[in-house]
Amino acid sequence: MLKMTDKKERILEVALRLFALEGYANVPTSKIAKAADVSEGLIFRHFGSKEALLDAILELGIEQVEHFVAEVKQETNPRLRIQKVIQLPLLVTREHEEFWKLQQSIKYHNPELATKYRQSEVFQSLVKSVEDAFSNLKYQNPKAETQLLMMIITNLFTIVEQEDLIIKEAFVKFVQSKYEE
Amino acid sequence: MLKMTDKKERILEVALRLFALEGYANVPTSKIAKAADVSEGLIFRHFGSKEALLDAILELGIEQVEHFVAEVKQETNPRLRIQKVIQLPLLVTREHEEFWKLQQSIKYHNPELATKYRQSEVFQSLVKSVEDAFSNLKYQNPKAETQLLMMIITNLFTIVEQEDLIIKEAFVKFVQSKYEE
DNA sequence: GTCTATATGGGGATAGAC
DNA sequence: GTCTATCCCCATATAGAC
Numbered sequence A, B: 001m002l003k004m005t006d007k008k009e010r011i012l013e014v015a016l017r018l019f020a021l022e023g024y025a026n027v028p029t030s031k032i033a034k035a036a037d038v039s040e041g042l043i044f045r046h047f048g049s050k051e052a053l054l055d056a057i058l059e060l061g062i063e064q065v066e067h068f069v070a071e072v073k074q075e076t077n078p079r080l081r082i083q084k085v086i087q088l089p090l091l092v093t094r095e096h097e098e099f100w101k102l103q104q105s106i107k108y109h110n111p112e113l114a115t116k117y118r119q120s121e122v123f124q125s126l127v128k129s130v131e132d133a134f135s136n137l138k139y140q141n142p143k144a145e146t147q148l149l150m151m152i153i154t155n156l157f158t159i160v161e162q163e164d165l166i167i168k169e170a171f172v173k174f175v176q177s178k179y180e181e
Numbered sequence C: 001g002t003c004t005a006t007a008t009g010g011g012g013a014t015a016g017a018c
Numbered sequence D: 001g002t003c004t005a006t007c008c009c010c011a012t013a014t015a016g017a018c
Helices: A006-022 A029-035 A040-047 A050-073 A078-109 A111-118 A121-136 A142-162 A165-177 B006-022 B029-036 B040-047 B050-074 B078-091 B094-109 B111-118 B121-136 B142-158 B165-177
Strands: none
Touching: A006 A029, A006 A040, A006 A050, A006 A078, A029 A040, A040 A050, A050 A078, A050 A111, A050 A121, A078 A111, A078 A121, A078 A142, A078 A165, A078 B094, A121 A142, A142 A165, A142 B142, A142 B165, A165 B142, B006 B029, B006 B040, B006 B050, B006 B094, B029 B040, B040 B050, B050 B078, B050 B094, B050 B111, B050 B121, B078 B121, B078 B142, B078 B165, B094 B111, B094 B142, B121 B142, B142 B165
């Protein structure tokens, strides 16, 4: 990937942090500019609009998550694959916690953008691979199982952001135990 | 309860719906006024500020949910009590559903308000009664079980993608089956 | 690429009449 | 209790110089 301008990069980082922390709608571009030590105008030079900035951040996040998802899909043992999916929030949030938090929050601010993510290849393929695993394991209702598990996982991300690491890990283990044989 | 002015009531209803649907930050008071067929000024006469309006809505929501929660708590058979909690999302009316959704969304706009609700008597007592049920049933980790179940329930409320009642009911049944003996 | 200065609109909120 | 009119701020966005 071509190296971005330092400042453009800084804007992305800072905006991600602030959006995740305080919510997209609550963060004026002026605040981003100040925090990134950049002129406000530059944000619009680079991204065109505040919303386009959000979009760029999400694109970037999806990219970064791709590798984690690939890891899960590559696991052929269905039982293990499910264990790995459950662990995703722990693994991903370690590096991309803010992105996930943002992802959650925009569900409410900006449903279209959230939908865009939900329908992204990455997410869809993850869902499918989970469903396959449940099918292989002869669960009676693989679709519902998948839906339930994805729901739990999505929420694990948000819990994860609240509690301390020990509690998180314990809870993830607990959920995993639900899917052992 | 004293009967409110029709218009005050209408503002509350409309605002609840719009906030839940589009997010607090995305709904200007002008829009609420128009939708409720009321002057914008009246909103401020009655509630003082937009945020105070949100607060009033949440208060009201808590009140309305109280009776459903009481129903659950009053069930002494722990197995049945859990079945009933899971059914909560189906029992509450559409308005309550909106209330629940709003409750979720403000986590990001206005964490203090969300916390206030989370720590409300109603919610806390529901959590406690679920935890008791799990304890009685000798689940190994009642606290984690409760956390997981409450998480699932909260999400059941917000499954919008499946507005189809049949699907929703099927899914609730599916979750219930997880907690049968 | 980046800054400074500025335009524009819209959102929350108030005043005052009825 | 309710409406109309209005204020003011601040957030997004643009223009133009460097």
